[in-house]
Amino acid sequence: MAINNCEMVCDLLPIYVEGMASKSSSEYIEGHLNECAFCRGELEKLKESVIKAEDDKLALKKIQKRIRKQKSLAVLLAVAASIIVLILAFGYVTAPQYLPFEEGLVSIDYNNGLVIAEVNDKTAGYSIETFIYSDGKHNSVDLSVYTSILSKSILKKRSESVVLNPGGEKVASVYYVGNDGNPDRLIYGLEQNPSGGRISLPRLVLGYYFIISALIFIILLVARIFYRKQEKPARLIGTALFIPLSYMISHLLVKGFNTISFTATRDFFLIMLVSAPVFFALLILSKIINTAIKK
Numbered sequence: 505m506a507i508n509n510c511e512m513v514c515d516l517l518p519i520y521v522e523g524m525a526s527k528s529s530s531e532y533i534e535g536h537l538n539e540c541a542f543c544r545g546e547l548e549k550l551k552e553s554v555i556k557a558e559d560d561k562l563a564l565k566k567i568q569k570r571i572r573k574q575k576s577l578a579v580l581l582a583v584a585a586s587i588i589v590l591i592l593a594f595g596y597v598t599a600p601q602y603l604p605f606e607e608g609l610v611s612i613d614y615n616n617g618l619v620i621a622e623v624n625d626k627t628a629g630y631s632i633e634t635f636i637y638s639d640g641k642h643n644s645v646d647l648s649v650y651t652s653i654l655s656k657s658i659l660k661k662r663s664e665s666v667v668l669n670p671g672g673e674k675v676a677s678v679y680y681v682g683n684d685g686n687p688d689r690l691i692y693g694l695e696q697n698p699s700g701g702r703i704s705l706p707r708l709v710l711g712y713y714f715i716i717s718a719l720i721f722i723i724l725l726v727a728r729i730f731y732r733k734q735e736k737p738a739r740l741i742g743t744a745l746f747i748p749l750s751y752m753i754s755h756l757l758v759k760g761f762n763t764i765s766f767t768a769t770r771d772f773f774l775i776m777l778v779s780a781p782v783f784f785a786l787l788i789l790s791k792i793i794n795t796a797i798k799k
């Protein structure tokens with residue numbers, strides 16, 4: 505009978521371990537366990553396997569949680585990438601394409617002390633830069649006219665009148681600047697360099713900004729190595745590293761390897777605009793990599 509009792513008790517043990525056995529069954533099982541080393545052993549084995557199953561469940565939950573986190577990070581990364589692409593596309597279709605001078609593109613009128621430039625309907629916009637003329641009393645004005653992919657294909661064009669001296673300042677000369685490396689063309693007033701033409705050169709400032717970013721990046725990288733044993737500063741510097749890195753990546757996205765520009769201010773703002781989503785993309789990417797590495 506003893507063996508049969510053991511069989512019965514062992515059959516009931518799973519229910520007993522889960523606390524599902526009735527009170528009388530539990531009392532019977534406990535009474536038997538007090539006397540039977542074999543069934544006590546079976547109970548221990550059962551308890552161990554239950555603990556192991558729960559551990560497995562916990563590990564599985566952890567993995568699922570990690571996958572969920574990875575998925576939402578991937579979605580965020582896709583959002584950041586889409587924003588970057590949108591800004592770049594917008595920058596591309598609105599990029600000024602400076603028009604070389606041709607007859608009828610711009611005409612200058614002088615009316616009641618105002619110098620007025622009339623640009624024809626081939627253009628999307630114009631830019632004006634005013635300088636003090638060499639005599640210190642007059643102004644000299646650089647006028648550029650541009651179009652863009654967007655304006656050529658979609659926007660409605662119209663001719664426009666621009667007052668070059670809204671305050672009635674005296675204007676000595678107006679130059680048409682093609683921003684293409686060709687000599688600027690005098691379209692009103694006096695030639696500034698009677699001996700030779702004048703050429704407007706592209707600006708180099710974006711190249712300097714890129715170099716400054718690279719230097720800041722290197723300094724932070726050295727600091728990051730220096731503080732590698734201190735968790736908090738190391739993490740802070742690690743995040744700060746992404747700022748100059750974002751700027752450099754954005755420069756490459758907007759300008760490629762080109763650092764000279766006739767539209768440096770516009771390019772700089774575009775680079776800054778792209779830098780923000782690039783920065784977040786880098787943060788997300790580092791989180792994705794960290795979660796993947798972490799066990």
Ligand SMILES: [Zn+2]
Pocket residue numbers: 509510511513536540541542543
């Ligand atoms: Zn037994």
